[in-house]
Amino acid sequence: MLSQGLVVSHEQLGNTDQKLRRLVLQGPAAQTAQAGQFVTVQVQDSARASFDPLLRRPISIAEISPERDEITLLYRIKGRGTEILAQARCGDSLSIMGPLGNGFSLPEEGELWLVAGGIGIFPLFALAQRALSQGLKVRLFWGGECKSFMESAGLASWKELEIKTSLSTLDGSLGEKGLVTEPLHSALTQIKPADSKPEANEVRVSVAACGPKGMMQSVTELCQRFDVPIEVSLEERMGCAVGACLGCVCTLKDKAGRLIHKKVCLDGPIFRGEEVVWNETC
Amino acid sequence: MLSQGLVVSHEQLGNTDQKLRRLVLQGPAAQTAQAGQFVTVQVQDSARASFDPLLRRPISIAEISPERDEITLLYRIKGRGTEILAQARCGDSLSIMGPLGNGFSLPEEGELWLVAGGIGIFPLFALAQRALSQGLKVRLFWGGECKSFMESAGLASWKELEIKTSLSTLDGSLGEKGLVTEPLHSALTQIKPADSKPEANEVRVSVAACGPKGMMQSVTELCQRFDVPIEVSLEERMGCAVGACLGCVCTLKDKAGRLIHKKVCLDGPIFRGEEVVWNETC
Amino acid sequence: MKPVDLTTQLGGITLRNPIITSSGTYGFGEEYLAYCPLEALGGITLKGITPLPRLGNPVPRLAETPAGLLNAVGLENPGLEEFLKSYLPKLSKIPTAVIANISGFSLDDYACMARALKKGSGITALEVNISCPNVKHGGMHFGTDPKSAQEVMAAVKAETDLPIIAKLSPNVTDIVEMARAVQRGGADVLSLINTLLGMSIDLNSQRPVLANTFGGLSGPAIRPVAVRMVWQVAEAVDLPIIGMGGITSWQDAVEFLLAGATAVSIGTGNFYNPQAPLDVVEGIRNYCEQRGYSSVQELVGLAHRG
Amino acid sequence: MKPVDLTTQLGGITLRNPIITSSGTYGFGEEYLAYCPLEALGGITLKGITPLPRLGNPVPRLAETPAGLLNAVGLENPGLEEFLKSYLPKLSKIPTAVIANISGFSLDDYACMARALKKGSGITALEVNISCPNVKHGGMHFGTDPKSAQEVMAAVKAETDLPIIAKLSPNVTDIVEMARAVQRGGADVLSLINTLLGMSIDLNSQRPVLANTFGGLSGPAIRPVAVRMVWQVAEAVDLPIIGMGGITSWQDAVEFLLAGATAVSIGTGNFYNPQAPLDVVEGIRNYCEQRGYSSVQELVGLAHRG
Ligand SMILES: Cc1cc2nc3c(=O)[nH]c(=O)nc-3n(C[C@H](O)[C@H](O)[C@H](O)COP(=O)(O)OP(=O)(O)OC[C@H]3O[C@@H](n4cnc5c(N)ncnc54)[C@H](O)[C@@H]3O)c2cc1C
Ligand SMILES: Cc1cc2nc3c(=O)[nH]c(=O)nc-3n(C[C@H](O)[C@H](O)[C@H](O)COP(=O)(O)OP(=O)(O)OC[C@H]3O[C@@H](n4cnc5c(N)ncnc54)[C@H](O)[C@@H]3O)c2cc1C
Ligand SMILES: Cc1cc2nc3c(=O)[nH]c(=O)nc-3n(C[C@H](O)[C@H](O)[C@H](O)COP(=O)(O)O)c2cc1C
Ligand SMILES: Cc1cc2nc3c(=O)[nH]c(=O)nc-3n(C[C@H](O)[C@H](O)[C@H](O)COP(=O)(O)O)c2cc1C
Ligand code: FES
């Protein structure tokens, strides 16, 4: 769907150096959006449209509010496109494609464990809300640089969800010092002690992970080791965002173990962790 | 001079269809500006800078207020550049080159007659203010499409100057019906009856004209017939705006009658009417 | 007032209107359905296929440049066999002209694909890509050497009864010479232009952005070069031209028609605005109405007068 | 920390830093003085001159395109004689390297200008423009035919003791072949690229925007093509390169250095930002400092590694 998103709120999160923004857009895109999906945004107000930058920027949908026709995008200013986007003001109208992509799948029952690295937390909020509203138990593992980053990136909103949360920071200023994989590892060990046989009353856990590639790879390896299903959210530079240009392919292994290409925009951005070929160069 | 112009006021003049805007910029450019000079404006806020459109747009300086560090630009939305410029909001900062060009010359004594066609009125306001402040007598001949255009294009401000004014409109809705050259012709005839010899107590008149090329050509011919000095303001597409690229040349006749090129940006935009080769194709 | 006649003749086929979408930017016709109904278009051009399946180049395959896009997809495609099996059957249901785009690394490659794509197969015309700059062997050569280009067209012509469209590379000294060569080879229509060879370098990694180093430059940035080539070829060669390169709006499309293109094609413009083809059709219709043209074909080459 | 060494060797001359301004965009050195002190630059290149004065093309001479500029100035210049009389004397006072740019329509044209511009004349080097696409006769030919290009360079070489810079046209199939040809002709340095041939059409008048129909495309739009050509030539030919085409920022300039240019030149970028050359010098200095390079020359060609 191509639509206009009216900027109804656009604020800096945390301090200037963190370059984080929260952008709320009003428009029809909210009606069909699913957690894990994304939109592509033309970074300038439609009335000022320019060919530079030429491409839309993909941003995950962080919150969905169909009642108010609003979607929330959380983003970090990275390069020129997001820098220009950061200039958008209330009342501006941005051209939006989407919702796009497949979204996370929700388990029917059991627990959903969210594992986030850094700003990988952004697309997981809508998923948490959705899962909670469906009565699933949700748990969060989130690793980041330091306390102030975590606070800027939305810690307070997560606290409001009142879910079990394990935080880790690289500098130890909040939660445990270290990587997010460590608390995840302990937790997995608790529900599935090393060589125990599967039991009938075992907690059924699914994992949804988003973050840097290396982190998602480690999380996937952990989950495979504990035989827990995991979905990851991939990123790639996009041209069309609808599967037409083959710009955004990722490499997966098919059932027969052959390397194949899938489109992050259309077949993803969510993939089963075990399918992904992490260090591919083909 | 390269400087930032802070948008302190930006308003539509008249109705939407007329596409007229009044833009007041605060910055150092006001200090040295002369009537008839122009600036080139990067049409987007510096924080949103883009290469599309690539070129700055030349706009005449319509009002100069060194006390308040303000210059006023009056413009009509013509194509993409001015359309984007029209989106600039108070608080935006626009990159400005200038003041550029040579400006009108002020006669030492006598009367200054301003002849404007359509939005050619815009650069003449600063000139009128300047001439009046130097004690010159100023008279205005202004032709436009219709009453509502004249009102939108600043008629009220001109009335405040309390100078003798002859208005003409194509549809007769204000002033005389017809072209601006007609009242000018009558007025010239009055000060210089057809075959009269120059007299000692004759009114010394100089003309400054701005408007469509054809109109400035007619006005020049009239003035030459009555032996009245005339300056005209030319337009040409500009690249550098400082005389470096030869993009903006106009064709003049030199003393020996040879065709030469001058740069509208550096040698102009104001030229003596009789120098200009109006229908050149070289 | 009679409605403007938008139909367009192209090498013996009739298009509903002169708006086509470009190879490699519009997938196999299904991808943009949510944005643009295919029956609104004059035609679509499919992603380039090769005899054997290709995985293409590693990522990054795309790099944005000022008003432009570099791509080095490397002709990823399912290969002829899979195309015939899984894609072709669906295509005959597509309510617009379908142009297949073929690429190869030898004359045999081209011939074998041409043999498989004939009238009645669901394909309306065959576009022969002799210009893809992303493939290390062959591609560049066919597109920049007049003699090879002529041979490729002749090889295709001999094997198919479909109208054949030669897609020319702009990376040549003399585009007119190339157009004449493919005309001699039997081309019925010319497509121009393909992408300009370019590259960009990342300042952090200090390496080329694209995994393939070089990529093809498309988008508004290249439009002036494309319009110039269409103009030059229209003056010199008597074949209908599909003009493309940087079209995003109806104004751009009209520019190509005035320069001498019989139809126009939109590629990268779809990424900018997935409804660009619809907007272009509407805009051209309005332009014709307002200026009193009864047929869009009256625009073709108009800028060459006087 | 020791300050970064920005000096740059170019065909036997030493520049203060690798930033030059481009021919045709910087007049004869005086025009931008209010924006950019010349002693901040590595050098400036003068507007192209011809043996006889030229009025150039009619207006419009400029047309804006997405992230680009078309120009068809048509080599307006005062001619050699007037140049020697009225301009040259002032040039020796300019506190930076001054590169004269010469264009011609025959070998004799080039030779006669080379003869007049020697060491001690106030000129630091001679840039030989064999690529101007705006002139109907000669210009295009010299720049697109390797043999003619070689001859021009040889003719210039024979007449001057200044370092000679061959300015190449990008409108060729094989830029490396052209670079090799001018090297054989005696070029000491290569400048690339000149403008891409383009055009645009006005939808109201339905005629080409430029009075000359065709113009040269410059500006950010062409940067990916320019970087690619610098890269290709740097791999194949052992001559220092002045890289240009679309530079507006220090990032763009570093991209060219990484691609293999020894120096860079700013043309259209001055129109966008008349202080661009200053910003580029500062930006390059900072980039070197932050990455620990002691000399800007360490950047040259770095992107070709591994
Ligand atoms: C499906 C998806 C969802 C995303 N969701 C979010 C989100 O919720 N919040 C958020 O902050 N960011 C998100 N991103 C990343 C975001 O799209 C990029 O940060 C943004 O496009 C960078 O644009 P730019 O113009 O600021 O930077 P550019 O100047 O274009 O690029 C800066 C650098 O970013 C990288 N980059 C450019 N485009 C992409 C891209 N499409 N994907 C990955 N890396 C890229 C390149 O390495 C480049 O060097 C998402 C990306 C994808 C593909
Ligand atoms: C010295 C000077 C002073 C000017 N002062 C004023 C002023 O005070 N108020 C005002 O409204 N306009 C003024 N103009 C005209 C103004 O510069 C153009 O209207 C503007 O640049 C058009 O830009 P655009 O992007 O809106 O249109 P574009 O899309 O760039 O062009 C629309 C059409 O405008 C014409 N055009 C483009 N650039 C120029 C140019 N530089 N000069 C003349 N015509 C051009 C072309 O025919 C083009 O087809 C002045 C021009 C000059 C040279
Ligand atoms: C991502 C991408 C993939 C392309 N793939 C092909 C292809 O497979 N075959 C082909 O002939 N042209 C291909 N092209 C070139 C386009 O069809 C078109 O000629 C070119 O992009 C110029 O038009 P544009 O500026 O409208 O995109 C591709 C272009 C892009 C951007
Ligand atoms: C208005 C204009 C005039 C030019 N005149 C000349 C010239 O006289 N001689 C020449 O060799 N190149 C000339 N050029 C080409 C530039 O020197 C430069 O090679 C080209 O514009 C690409 O660089 P850019 O994108 O930084 O402008 C001219 C370019 C422009 C824009
Ligand atoms: S972005 Fe085009 S296929 Fe994914």
Ligand code: FES
């Ligand atoms: S605009 Fe460059 S010389 Fe006038």
